[in-house]
Amino acid sequence: MTLRLWNTLENKLVDLEPVTPGEIRMYNCGPTVYSDPHIGNFRSFLLGDLLRRAIDQRGLKTTQVMNITDVGHFTIDDVADASGEDKLEKKAKEEGIDPFEIARRYEQIFHDNAALLHLREAHQYPRATEHIPEMIQMIEDLIERGHAYPVDGVGVYYRVHSFEQYGCLSGNTLENLESGSRIAVDERKESAHDFALWKIDDKHLMQWDSPWGRGFPGWHIECSAMSLKYLGGTFDIHTGGEDNIFPHHECEIAQSVGAGVGEFVRTWVHARHLLVDGQKMSKSKGNFYTINDLIERGFSGHEIRYSLISNHYRQPMNFTIEGMQGDAKAVGRLRALRQRLEEAMNQDDEGTDLSEGLEASRVQFDACIDDDLNISGALGVVHDCARAIGRDLPTGAAARQSIDFLRHCDEILAVIFVEDSAPDDVLTSEQQQWMQQREAARAARDWALADQLRDRLLEQGIVIEDAEAGTSWSRQR
RNA sequence: GGCGGCAUCGCCAAGUGGUAAGGCACGGGUUUGCAAAACCCGCAUCCCCGGUUCGAAUCCGGGUGCCGCCUCCA
Numbered sequence A: 001m002t003l004r005l006w007n008t009l010e011n012k013l014v015d016l017e018p019v020t021p022g023e024i025r026m027y028n029c030g031p032t033v034y035s036d037p038h039i040g041n042f043r044s045f046l047l048g049d050l051l052r053r054a055i056d057q058r059g060l061k062t063t064q065v066m067n068i069t070d071v072g073h074f075t076i077d078d079v080a081d082a083s084g085e086d087k088l089e090k091k092a093k094e095e096g097i098d099p100f101e102i103a104r105r106y107e108q109i110f111h112d113n114a115a116l117l118h119l120r121e122a123h124q125y126p127r128a129t130e131h132i133p134e135m136i137q138m139i140e141d142l143i144e145r146g147h148a149y150p151v152d153g154v155g156v157y158y159r160v161h162s163f164e165q166y167g168c169l170s171g172n173t174l175e176n177l178e179s180g181s182r183i184a185v186d187e188r189k190e191s192a193h194d195f196a197l198w199k200i201d202d203k204h205l206m207q208w209d210s211p212w213g214r215g216f217p218g219w220h221i222e223c224s225a226m227s228l229k230y231l232g233g234t235f236d237i238h239t240g241g242e243d244n245i246f247p248h249h250e251c252e253i254a255q256s257v258g259a260g261v262g263e264f265v266r267t268w269v270h271a272r273h274l275l276v277d278g279q280k281m282s283k284s285k286g287n288f289y290t291i292n293d294l295i296e297r298g299f300s301g302h303e304i305r306y307s308l309i310s311n312h313y314r315q316p317m318n319f320t321i322e323g324m325q326g327d328a329k330a331v332g333r334l335r336a337l338r339q340r341l342e343e344a345m346n347q348d349d350e351g352t353d354l355s356e357g358l359e360a361s362r363v364q365f366d367a368c369i370d371d372d373l374n375i376s377g378a379l380g381v382v383h384d385c386a387r388a389i390g391r392d393l394p395t396g397a398a399a400r401q402s403i404d405f406l407r408h409c410d411e412i413l414a415v416i417f418v419e420d421s422a423p424d425d426v427l428t429s430e431q432q433q434w435m436q437q438r439e440a441a442r443a444a445r446d447w448a449l450a451d452q453l454r455d456r457l458l459e460q461g462i463v464i465e466d467a468e469a470g471t472s473w474s475r476q477r
Numbered sequence B: 001g002g003c004g005g006c007a008u009c010g011c012c013a014a015g016u017g018g019u020a021a022g023g024c025a026c027g028g029g030u031u032u033g034c035a036a037a038a039c040c041c042g043c044a045u046c047c048c049c050g051g052u053u054c055g056a057a058u059c060c061g062g063g064u065g066c067c068g069c070c071u072c073c074a
Helices: A039-057 A076-081 A087-095 A099-116 A132-144 A174-179 A221-231 A242-258 A291-296 A301-309 A321-344 A355-370 A375-391 A396-413 A429-443 A447-459
Strands: A004-007 A012-015 A023-028 A061-066 A148-151 A155-158 A196-200 A215-217 A235-241 A265-271 A274-276 A317-319 A462-467 A470-475
Touching (some): A004 A265, A023 A221, A039 A061, A039 A235, A039 A274, A061 A221, A099 A291, A132 A148, A132 A155, A132 A215, A132 A221, A221 A235, A221 A242, A235 A242, A242 A265, A291 A301, A317 A321, A429 A462, A447 A462
Parallel strands (some): A023 A061, A023 A235
Antiparallel strands (some): A004 A012, A155 A196, A462 A470
C-alpha cells in the first residue's frame, strides 16, 4: 500500500517514507529553455507528473517544484580551450535577439507542451536567473566551509577532494574517475574534477555582479540553491533524466550537503533515455521529435502521453512512429468505451452490480502503481477490465460504477477523460464539397459515387467514418 | 579502464519460486450498403549452458549479445 521507488542512491527499491509525515516534497529537473523540448525531455517530465499524481492520489500533501534553466552553460573545458559557446547565446546571436527573450519564448513553449500532455501544474517553476543572490549565498557558504575556492579572474571552483561522499550517487568516486580520466587538466584548478560554481567571462551576454567579479553561475548550483529555498534542506524526491546522475546530481549533493543543508534528498529517481528508431536522440544530433512535430503528424496530446508513459521509466524506450500509431489505437479503444458507458449510464438500470469485480481491478491497478510506477502492468489491468466491461455493456448504475473505475485509473494515466485542446483543423472547401456530395449520394443510395468520393478524400489523407450519429472525418497518420 | 542496466510471441511489454497479463500487427467472426469504428474468438514456455528446488521466465554460477553514464545532453 506504499509507493515503492527505485532509489538511484541506494540502488534498490525503497518505500516512500515522507520526511515530514503526510507530506511529500519533490523537485523535478526541468527544461533548459533554449530550444523546443523534445519527447525525450517529456519522458522525464512525465515521470515527475506520474509521481505527482500517484502521491496526490494516495492522499499525501505534495509540493512539486520544477526548475526552469534559463542560463545557458559552458562546460569548464569549453572555457579552458575557448571552443565552447553558450547555447542560449549562440541561439540569441543566430536569431539576433536578447537571450532573455529567447528563454521566455521557449519557456512558454514548454508550458504549452506540458498542458498538451496533461501534466499537472507544479507548485513552483523557479527560474535560475531570478535566484542569483541565493546561489551567491550558497557559494559563499561553501567557501567558508572549505568546500570551494575562488581563482582570481576565473571564478569559483568546488573542491571535490574536500567532500568525502563524492561519487555516492553515480559510483564515480574520485578514485574511479582518476583511473579512467581523459580530461585535460586546467592548472588553475586544484583537481581536474573540481567543477565551477561561478564563472567570470566578460564576453558572456548574461552576467551578474558577484563578490568574485561579474560573471554567471555554474550549471549545478541553481538546483541546490532553488531546492533549498522552495523545499528546505532535506526533501523526499528528486527526479531527472539518467544523464543527470553524473555530473549534475552528484555535484548537487556535494554542494547542498557541503553547504550544510543536512541529509538533502532521500530518494533519487531517474528516467532512462528514449531512443528514436533504435538510435540515441540528442539535441546536437538533431534526430529528435518535438511534441509539436507529433501534433503536426496528427497525434493528439493524450495519445502522445499514453505512448510516452506506457513503457517503464527505468527501461530504455525505443520510440517509433509505428509504435505511436499502435498506442494511439489502444488508447482510442479506452476512450470509445468511456463514450459508450456515458451513453449507457442514462439508460434504465438492469440491476447488475459490478462493484466486486471493479474493486478487485482497482486494487490490482493501485498495486501496479505502488510497485515503482508499473504503468505497463497497470495498463494491462485497465485493458483487461475494459474488455470485460465492453463485452456486455452495462447500463445505469453499473455503467456509472465502470466509469468511476476508469476515472480512478485516469487520475494517474490522464488519457481517457482528458480533452485535448487541439488546434482547429478544417477541410478545404473542395473537400467539404465532396463530403456533402457523398452524403447526398448515400441518401440516394448511389453507393458507387459515395465510394468514389470516399476514395478521393482518402487520397488526400482524409479518413471517413460513417456512424449512426453521422459521418466524421480524421486525418490519416 | 571505472560505474550501472537489459535479454519474455512479428513489434511493444507485464511478470521477483507454483505452472506465461495486456497492447499493436495478423487470421477467423458479429455488425455495416461496402468500409471504418466497436465487439467476440484464435495466436509464445521466456538468449545459451550448468546448478539449487517437489516445482524456475523468476534464485545461484558461467557464457553470449545489447545498451547507458564517465563533465553539451531529459
